[in-house]
Amino acid sequence: MSAVTPARSGPPHGAGPTTQPYRGPRPGGPGQQPYPPQGPPPAPYGPPPAGYRPGPPAAMPPVPGLGTRPTPPPPPDLERRPRPRHAPRRSGNPAVTVVVPTRNEARNLEVVLPLIAAVRPAVHEIIVVDGNSTDGTIETARRTLPWVRCITQTRKGKGNAMACGFAAATGDVIVMFDADGSADPGEIPAFVSALVAGADFAKGSRFAKGGGSEDITLLRKTGNAGLNTVANALFGTTYTDLCYGYNAFWADLVPMLELPDPSIPQPEDGTMVWGDGFEIETVLNCRIAAAGLKITEVPSVEKERMFGETNLRTFADGTRVLRTLLSEHRRADKRK
Ligand SMILES: Nc1nc2c(ncn2[C@@H]2O[C@H](COP(=O)(O)OP(=O)(O)O)[C@@H](O)[C@H]2O)c(=O)[nH]1
Numbered sequence: 001m002s003a004v005t006p007a008r009s010g011p012p013h014g015a016g017p018t019t020q021p022y023r024g025p026r027p028g029g030p031g032q033q034p035y036p037p038q039g040p041p042p043a044p045y046g047p048p049p050a051g052y053r054p055g056p057p058a059a060m061p062p063v064p065g066l067g068t069r070p071t072p073p074p075p076p077d078l079e080r081r082p083r084p085r086h087a088p089r090r091s092g093n094p095a096v097t098v099v100v101p102t103r104n105e106a107r108n109l110e111v112v113l114p115l116i117a118a119v120r121p122a123v124h125e126i127i128v129v130d131g132n133s134t135d136g137t138i139e140t141a142r143r144t145l146p147w148v149r150c151i152t153q154t155r156k157g158k159g160n161a162m163a164c165g166f167a168a169a170t171g172d173v174i175v176m177f178d179a180d181g182s183a184d185p186g187e188i189p190a191f192v193s194a195l196v197a198g199a200d201f202a203k204g205s206r207f208a209k210g211g212g213s214e215d216i217t218l219l220r221k222t223g224n225a226g227l228n229t230v231a232n233a234l235f236g237t238t239y240t241d242l243c244y245g246y247n248a249f250w251a252d253l254v255p256m257l258e259l260p261d262p263s264i265p266q267p268e269d270g271t272m273v274w275g276d277g278f279e280i281e282t283v284l285n286c287r288i289a290a291a292g293l294k295i296t297e298v299p300s301v302e303k304e305r306m307f308g309e310t311n312l313r314t315f316a317d318g319t320r321v322l323r324t325l326l327s328e329h330r331r332a333d334k335r336k
């Protein structure tokens with residue numbers, strides 16, 4: 001982990017990728033596992049304080065062929081209901097909400113949800129925020145993991161889905177987690193540890209030492225590096241991976257982020273409300289930097305999307321990110 005301190009003299013962006021290609025088997029084939037064996041469970045964040053609230057056990061272990069077998073009925077303690085929202089608090093043993101945006105990710109969720117549920121220390125809740133999927137994403141999520149919370153986003157775009165998920169979260173920490181199988185749930189404790197150690201925002205980075213990607217194309221990598229340089233110049237940060245969706249932060253920061261209100265209706269002309277698209281990550285990165293919050297980068301290894309197609313349009317979304325950087329810089333200037 002490396003601290004990202006607002007310092008204009010810092011390197012413009014990562015000194016280049018440290019790629020650790022995943023060479024393990026892909027899910028779905030005979031005898032294959034969705035991820036490489038995860039080894040012993042990660043060390044807990046610290047000794048559990050009084051009032052420790054353990055999460056549920058995994059509904060199913062990550063076994064080969066998962067999703068092709070009928071799901072056994074869950075034990076009664078997996079049929080838990082979402083907790084009422086409590087005032088988010090910062091502690092050594094935070095309740096962790098994982099927000100998973102989905103657009104036609106049914107096949108991926110069959111693999112990913114049990115893996116998130118198997119993470120130790122256990123997460124407090126998983127919220128799937130669906131965007132009008134037509135492949136039975138929500139039904140599959142509920143069947144795969146009965147205690148998952150499923151909500152439907154109010155407009156369109158990944159950014160709106162995330163804002164809806166943040167608003168619904170009842171945990172102390174929010175982890176942003178793509179459903180496509182590219183993010184490794186085994187990294188969740190590292191993100192939470194960074195927060196417990198004092199960060200406000202734990203920023204996943206494929207280009208920090210120990211990170212990597214097998215999913216990013218050369219074009220996207222180049223575009224990301226360029227946008228990263230612009231962001232660091234404008235905000236005095238030393239981000240190494242601006243456009244990466246695996247991040248975590250304390251839930252008490254949600255009001256400060258002032259994301260587009262989920263209750264605003266979808267514009268009738270079909271356009272996307274600003275902040276509702278893939279620029280969500282940039283909005284977060286900029287607002288957190290502008291607020292002078294403590295940012296720690298967490299090395300992350302991005303795997304290939306398992307099933308389905310990316311929703312990102314490299315040029316259109318890259319342009320949205322650039323426009324976002326400029327408008328966020330103006331916004332930060334006005335508030336000085
Ligand atoms: N709810 C919702 N989720 C979305 C939308 N667009 C993308 N996602 C999800 O956001 C995550 C990242 O999207 P993906 O298409 O993999 O983009 P990439 O990782 O940049 O290639 C995936 O879990 C998608 O299902 C959307 O409009 N609504």
Ligand SMILES: [Mg+2]
Pocket residue numbers: 178180182305310
């Ligand atoms: Mg992806």
